[in-house]
Amino acid sequence: MEMEALVMYPSPHIGHLVSMVELGKLILSHHPSISIHILITTPPYKPGDTAPYIASVSATTPINFHRLPTISLPPSLLNSSTHHETLTFEVLRLNKPDVFHALHSISNQFRIQAFIMDSFCSVVFDVPAQLNIPSLYFFTSGAAVLALFLYLPTIHRTTQKSFKYLKNTLLHFPGVPPIPSLDMPKPVLDRDDEVYKNILDSSIYLAKSAGNIINTFEYLEPRAVEAISDGLCVPDGPTPPIYCIGPLIAPSDVDRAPECLTWLDTQPKGSVVFLCFGSLGLFTMEQLKEIAVGLERSGQRFLWVVRHPPSQYQNLPISAELEDPALDSLLPEGFFERTKERGLVVKNWAPQAAVLNHVSVGGFVTHCGWNSVLEAVSAGVPMVAWPLYAEQRFNRVLLVEEIKIALRMTESEDGFVNSTEVEKRVSELMASKDGELIRERTLAVKNEAEAALSQGGSSYVALHKLFESWKRG
Ligand SMILES: O=c1ccn([C@@H]2O[C@H](COP(=O)(O)OP(=O)(O)O[C@H]3O[C@H](CO)[C@@H](O)[C@H](O)[C@H]3O)[C@@H](O)[C@H]2O)c(=O)[nH]1
Numbered sequence: 001m002e003m004e005a006l007v008m009y010p011s012p013h014i015g016h017l018v019s020m021v022e023l024g025k026l027i028l029s030h031h032p033s034i035s036i037h038i039l040i041t042t043p044p045y046k047p048g049d050t051a052p053y054i055a056s057v058s059a060t061t062p063i064n065f066h067r068l069p070t071i072s073l074p075p076s077l078l079n080s081s082t083h084h085e086t087l088t089f090e091v092l093r094l095n096k097p098d099v100f101h102a103l104h105s106i107s108n109q110f111r112i113q114a115f116i117m118d119s120f121c122s123v124v125f126d127v128p129a130q131l132n133i134p135s136l137y138f139f140t141s142g143a144a145v146l147a148l149f150l151y152l153p154t155i156h157r158t159t160q161k162s163f164k165y166l167k168n169t170l171l172h173f174p175g176v177p178p179i180p181s182l183d184m185p186k187p188v189l190d191r192d193d194e195v196y197k198n199i200l201d202s203s204i205y206l207a208k209s210a211g212n213i214i215n216t217f218e219y220l221e222p223r224a225v226e227a228i229s230d231g232l233c234v235p236d237g238p239t240p241p242i243y244c245i246g247p248l249i250a251p252s253d254v255d256r257a258p259e260c261l262t263w264l265d266t267q268p269k270g271s272v273v274f275l276c277f278g279s280l281g282l283f284t285m286e287q288l289k290e291i292a293v294g295l296e297r298s299g300q301r302f303l304w305v306v307r308h309p310p311s312q313y314q315n316l317p318i319s320a321e322l323e324d325p326a327l328d329s330l331l332p333e334g335f336f337e338r339t340k341e342r343g344l345v346v347k348n349w350a351p352q353a354a355v356l357n358h359v360s361v362g363g364f365v366t367h368c369g370w371n372s373v374l375e376a377v378s379a380g381v382p383m384v385a386w387p388l389y390a391e392q393r394f395n396r397v398l399l400v401e402e403i404k405i406a407l408r409m410t411e412s413e414d415g416f417v418n419s420t421e422v423e424k425r426v427s428e429l430m431a432s433k434d435g436e437l438i439r440e441r442t443l444a445v446k447n448e449a450e451a452a453l454s455q456g457g458s459s460y461v462a463l464h465k466l467f468e469s470w471k472r473g
Contacts, residue, residue: 005035005110007103007128008138011088011120012043014050014279015371019140019215020118022248024063030463035110037064039102041095042071044078044087056253066106068098082195084280085120085187085390089198092123099124107131113470116213119149122202125209134210141370142216143224143244144176144398145185145391150233152188152203162196164189175227177402185391207234211469215246215374217452217459220403220445241469243462247374247449252351260303260355263344267301270362273426274381276305276352277367281388285309285330287416292331294422300430301342303361305350306330356381362439363429365409368392368399377405380446382438384409384425386417405442407434 006027010020017040024036043050054065071094073087106112115128115135128135139146151173163171166181173179187195206212218225221244231239254261264272275291277283283291288306295302306327327345328336336345352372355361356379365384366372373395376383383406385396399406409425411417429435452459 002111003035003109004033005037005106005112007106007112007115007133008036008038009099009115009117009121009124010038010040010138011118011140012041012050012091013088013120014043014053015369016118016120016140017050018053018250019248019371020116020138021057021063022250023116023138023213023215023245025061026245026248026463028062030467034113035064036062037066037102037106037110039099040065040067042068042091044071044073044091045084066102068095068102071095083187083193086193086195086198088120089123089195092121096124096127100127100130103128103131103133107133114210119202119206122205125205136211136213137206137209139206139212139214141391142373142395142398143214143221143228143242144402145370145394146206146212146214146242147175147224147228147233148173148179148185148394149199149203150206150228150239152200153207154235156191156200162189162191174232175224177397179394179397183393183397185394186389207237207239209240211241211243211466213243213245213466215248215370216244217246217449218244219448219452219458220247220377221398223402241465243466244452245459245463245466247378247453247459249353249371249375249378252354254351254354257346257350260344260346260350261358264303264355264358264360267360269359271430272301272303272358272360273363273365273430274303274350274352274355274361275365276350276355276372277386277388278369278372281367282307282310288330289332290417290419291422292335293419295343295426296332296335296339297419297423298426298430300426302339302344302426303350303355304343304345305348306345307348353379363426363435365426365429366406368395368406370395373399374449377442377445378449380443382406382429382435382442384429386411388415403441403445405438405445407438 008020008024010017028036057063058065071091073090112133115133116138119137119139163181163184169181170178171181188199190196225244227233228239228242327347353375356375361381364376364381365386367388368385385399385406386409387393387396400408407425407429409417410421451457
């Protein structure tokens with residue numbers, strides 16, 4: 001009998017790839033005999049960055065990686081101020097024929113039960129069907145964002161203007177709180193932009209798949225889960241089943257910046273606020289200084305991940321930067337000396353999941369990337385929500401207004417946050433009644449996350465329903 005296999009196609013962005021690998025590991029933990037194959041496309045920014053990660057997964061798990069032929073995007077596109085999502089869509093489009101070849105070749109050796117793709121990969125939606133393989137999506141953000149994207153084609157048909165021109169208008173999507181138009185995911189703000197068209201197309205395909213697997217759990221987003229399951233987000237057709245199997249969290253690479261954890265060992269329980277802004281978050285020099293002043297004035301203990309500000313290489317994040325100045329040249333004079341008893345600044349990267357789970361950490365200032373949110377929830381650490389890009393402003397609305405596990409960092413219209421706001425929010429989170437309330441709520445949600453994953457819990461049951469659906473197929 002042919003061996004059974006699953007083929008997965010993540011978006012090349014590290015935050016998406018890591019989640020997909022975790023899904024693969026989860027499936028393997030229940031079905032060790034299944035063969036998992038992950039197709040790897042070229043990351044359009046920071047080339048080579050995912051290679052060490054892939055090498056370490058290959059060395060420690062039976063997951064097979066298939067590297068698709070490398071795509072070189074024209075420098076004009078790389079250096080333009082276009083959305084980084086546009087680059088991702090372009091790479092995926094150019095790799096489409098290679099996906100067919102890879103699937104075809106894997107299907108010569110295995111019986112492929114399903115093709116599981118990232119929501120960015122819809123350009124290959126018709127490819128598995130040519131080989132009679134069912135396609136599912138793995139959605140690496142939450143159920144509320146899925147509800148929004150499923151409903152996007154409807155809202156597109158019923159409105160004429162770009163969201164960015166609907167200032168202060170509240171938009172209504174089934175199952176999610178009313179969303180101020182400017183809090184919509186960044187790539188859909190302008191309907192004339194190429195990236196909007198790509199996302200709109202993807203949204204249409206999400207509704208045509210054999211199912212949407214979501215990295216969330218029912219208790220975290222009950223209204224969105226219900227609205228999708230009740231078919232409210234796709235009013236003009238059937239909605240595929242959803243499988244909320246999370247929270248799936250990747251272990252941290254604790255060999256990277258281990259000094260964070262040793263420093264945390266010396267701090268009192270629950271006393272440190274951790275500031276970290278995802279894999280792509282960058283601030284201007286002016287903004288970094290403002291954060292430093294706010295942190296200093298707050299008097300709180302802190303662990304802060306600082307990166308070099310963006311340069312003219314808009315689409316090439318940190319590792320591609322040409323210069324890498326010392327941290328003290330980025331922060332106010334004397335900052336390190338004055339805060340050395342209660343603060344640690346690390347350059348570029350900290351082992352975030354391990355940091356959040358350290359007993360000394362009591363708060364998290366985050367850009368609201370979904371993996372960061374799930375890591376904070378699973379560690380029971382309350383947040384201050386400071387969104388920067390992608391769907392993060394939408395996530396802030398959800399975290400602050402719906403789930404009530406974060407305080408809002410309020411920025412000016414151009415996105416700048418002054419030191420007074422930083423001081424106020426950090427103090428509020430770490431030492432106020434409001435902070436205490438969201439801490440209690442976060443701990444309750446953490447317990448629910450554990451229950452969801454345990455045998456008989458909602459995520460456990462959803463995963464087994466997914467396995468059943470493959471048997472039937
Ligand atoms: O110093 C750092 C910085 C990041 N991380 C890890 O990197 C991941 C970052 O993921 P996430 O918080 O989801 O942020 P992004 O990398 O920005 O993820 C992209 O993908 C997410 C999932 O779709 C979206 O929610 C985000 O908005 C989008 O930007 C997390 O696991 C972090 O623990 C670290 O370990 N150390």
